[in-house]
Amino acid sequence: MPKIGGRAARAAERHWRGVVASEGLAAGTVFLLTPQERTADVAATTPHKERRRLKRAMEAARRDIARLIAKTPEPESAHILDIQLRILEDKTLIGPVHAAIAAGASAAQAWNATVAVDDAVDAPADAPYLTARDSDTRDVRDRVARLLLGRRPAVPPLGAILVAEDIGPTRFLEIDWSHGGGLALTGGSRSSHVAMLARAKGVPMLVGLAGGAGLVDGAPALLDAERGELVLDAPAAERAAFERRAIAFSERTGQVALYLPGPAVTAEGERVWVGINVAGPTDLDGLEPSHCDGVGLVRTEFLFQGAGRPPNERRQFEAYERIIQWAAGRPVTFRTLDGGGDKPIAGLSPENEPDPFLGWRGVRLSLRHPAVFRVQLRALLRAAALGPVRVMLPMVTSPDEVAAVRDLLDKVRRDLKTHRIGFGKVALGIMVEVPAAALAIEDFDADFYSIGSNDLIQYTLAVSRGARDLEALARPDHPAVLGLIERVVAHGLKTGCEVGLCGDMGGDPRYLDRLFDLGLRSLSVAPAALARVKAAIARIGRPQP
CATH class of the missing domain: 1.10.274 (Enzyme I; Chain A, domain 2)
Structure with a gap:
C-alpha cells in the first residue's frame, strides 16, 4: 500500500507507471484509501x-x-x-x-x-x-x-484520484463518480469486476501501479489512463497539455457513441457481425436490441450458482425465454453450463480437485452429470421454438464429447416428441478455448465455432487469468495465440462453417485490425464495448494519416 511521504519524496518521484484497466484522463487530488482494520479485541457475550x-x-x-x-x-x-x-x-x-x-x-x-x-x-x-x-x-x-x-468507510472528496491496494465492487459503486475522478491500484487486475465496472461507468483506472512510496494524500495528481501513468505535482505546462488531451479524449468518446445505433461496417463497406455477451436476462435491462446483431454468448452459469441445487426445467426455460424475446428474432447463442475452474457448482463440481482449471469443467462436468445436462438441453430445445437458438459447448477437447452431446440431444428430442412437447431446431457449436481443439479443429463435427480468447490465451501461454504480476506475458497478440486463431478461421473459411470470437480480445480495438486480417468477421463483446468496437471497425481499411 502506498506510504505517505513528504514534499522531498514527491519532488524526487513524480511519475508512477501502471497498466490501463479503463481508459480516460482525470485530474484531482490524491486520496489514499488505506485498508480498514477488520479485527478488534471484541469480547464475546453469549x-x-x-x-x-x-x-x-x-x-x-x-x-x-x-x-x-x-x-x-x-x-x-x-x-x-x-x-x-x-x-x-x-x-x-x-x-x-x-x-x-x-x-x-x-x-x-x-x-x-x-x-x-x-x-x-x-x-x-x-x-x-x-x-x-x-x-x-x-x-x-x-x-x-x-x-x-460499527465502522464506516472513508468518504473520498468529489473528483479525487483514489489510490489503494485494491477495492471491492460495492465500495466502488458507493463512490460518487459523477464529478470525475479516477482510480489507481497498486494491485488489482484488468479482468476484475471493479475494472469491468470502471469501464462501464467511464472511470479512468490503472492497476499494478509500480511502487507507491512517495504518494502523498491530498497531492494534486494527473491520472493518465491512456499512457498508463500517474503524475503528482505536474508543472503548469504539463497540466495544460494534459487538459488539452482530456478535452480531445472527451470529444473522441462522444464521437464513438455515434456508432452505437448503426451496423458494424468497415471503411470499405464490409459488414461485420457484432453481438453481445451476457450473464443473464438482467444484463439486457436498458439495452436496445437493434444496437447488436444478436446475443453471441449467454453464460448460463447464473442459473446454477448459489442455488444449492441445479435449476429445474421450468426455471431455465423461463430465463431463456426472456432473452429470446428480448432479441426479437436475432440469434441467441446459449453456452451450456461452464462450471468448474473458478466457478465451482455446488453438488456438481468435485471437492478437493488438485487443479480445478485442468479438471472437471465445461462440457466435461455436464457429461459427468447427464441427468442434469438433459434438463438443460430440454429447456434449450423448448426455448428454440420461440426464436433462433444456438447451443455452444464450453471447454471442448475431444470430438467424442461433441458426439456424446449430439446423442444426448437426439434422446431429448425423441422424449419431447413422445410427450408431444413443442421444441425447435438448434445449431450445435463449440468454444475453441483449449489449444488441442484449435490444433485438431478439422476433427470436430460442429455447426459453428466460437473462439474463447480468454482461456485460449491462458492455456496457450501458461499464464493464469488472475495472475496480476504476469499480465504482461498474457499477450493476446502473441504469435502462438494468433496462429491458433488463424488455424480455426482458415478451417471455417474452407468448410463454410461460421467462426466467431467471444472473449475480451474482440472488445479491444487494439487487436481488431489483426483479427480482421486473419479473416474473422464475427465478434461478440460486452455491451459496454459495442460502440467503441463499431467505431474501431469503421476505421479498418481507412488510410492512416
Whole structure:
C-alpha cells in the first residue's frame, strides 16, 4: 500500500507507471484509501447474542447491496451485486462462522477468522470461500466486518484520484463518480469486476501501479489512463497539455457513441457481425436490441450458482425465454453450463480437485452429470421454438464429447416428441478455448465455432487469468495465440462453417485490425464495448494519416 511521504519524496518521484484497466484522463487530488482494520479485541457475550449480532450485520449488508442495485442502472453492476447477495446467502459460508461462535468466539472474531479468503495461508482445501482469491468474497467479508465493528468507510472528496491496494465492487459503486475522478491500484487486475465496472461507468483506472512510496494524500495528481501513468505535482505546462488531451479524449468518446445505433461496417463497406455477451436476462435491462446483431454468448452459469441445487426445467426455460424475446428474432447463442475452474457448482463440481482449471469443467462436468445436462438441453430445445437458438459447448477437447452431446440431444428430442412437447431446431457449436481443439479443429463435427480468447490465451501461454504480476506475458497478440486463431478461421473459411470470437480480445480495438486480417468477421463483446468496437471497425481499411 502506498506510504505517505513528504514534499522531498514527491519532488524526487513524480511519475508512477501502471497498466490501463479503463481508459480516460482525470485530474484531482490524491486520496489514499488505506485498508480498514477488520479485527478488534471484541469480547464475546453469549453464543445466542453473538449469532443475533452476526444476523443483524448480514441483514444490514444485504440491505446496503439491495440499495446499490436499486440505484445502479448498468446491467454489469446489477449482475455483480447479485453475485454478492448470493454469497451472503451461501450456507457453506455461514456454517463455519456459527461453529466458531458456538466455540466461544465473538461474531467479529468468528467472521474474520473464518471468511479469510486470500489472507489465509493454510486454509483447508475443502473450504472454497477460505481459499478463493475472489474480490467479491473479500468485498462481502469487509462490509460485514465493518458492520460488526460499527465502522464506516472513508468518504473520498468529489473528483479525487483514489489510490489503494485494491477495492471491492460495492465500495466502488458507493463512490460518487459523477464529478470525475479516477482510480489507481497498486494491485488489482484488468479482468476484475471493479475494472469491468470502471469501464462501464467511464472511470479512468490503472492497476499494478509500480511502487507507491512517495504518494502523498491530498497531492494534486494527473491520472493518465491512456499512457498508463500517474503524475503528482505536474508543472503548469504539463497540466495544460494534459487538459488539452482530456478535452480531445472527451470529444473522441462522444464521437464513438455515434456508432452505437448503426451496423458494424468497415471503411470499405464490409459488414461485420457484432453481438453481445451476457450473464443473464438482467444484463439486457436498458439495452436496445437493434444496437447488436444478436446475443453471441449467454453464460448460463447464473442459473446454477448459489442455488444449492441445479435449476429445474421450468426455471431455465423461463430465463431463456426472456432473452429470446428480448432479441426479437436475432440469434441467441446459449453456452451450456461452464462450471468448474473458478466457478465451482455446488453438488456438481468435485471437492478437493488438485487443479480445478485442468479438471472437471465445461462440457466435461455436464457429461459427468447427464441427468442434469438433459434438463438443460430440454429447456434449450423448448426455448428454440420461440426464436433462433444456438447451443455452444464450453471447454471442448475431444470430438467424442461433441458426439456424446449430439446423442444426448437426439434422446431429448425423441422424449419431447413422445410427450408431444413443442421444441425447435438448434445449431450445435463449440468454444475453441483449449489449444488441442484449435490444433485438431478439422476433427470436430460442429455447426459453428466460437473462439474463447480468454482461456485460449491462458492455456496457450501458461499464464493464469488472475495472475496480476504476469499480465504482461498474457499477450493476446502473441504469435502462438494468433496462429491458433488463424488455424480455426482458415478451417471455417474452407468448410463454410461460421467462426466467431467471444472473449475480451474482440472488445479491444487494439487487436481488431489483426483479427480482421486473419479473416474473422464475427465478434461478440460486452455491451459496454459495442460502440467503441463499431467505431474501431469503421476505421479498418481507412488510410492512416
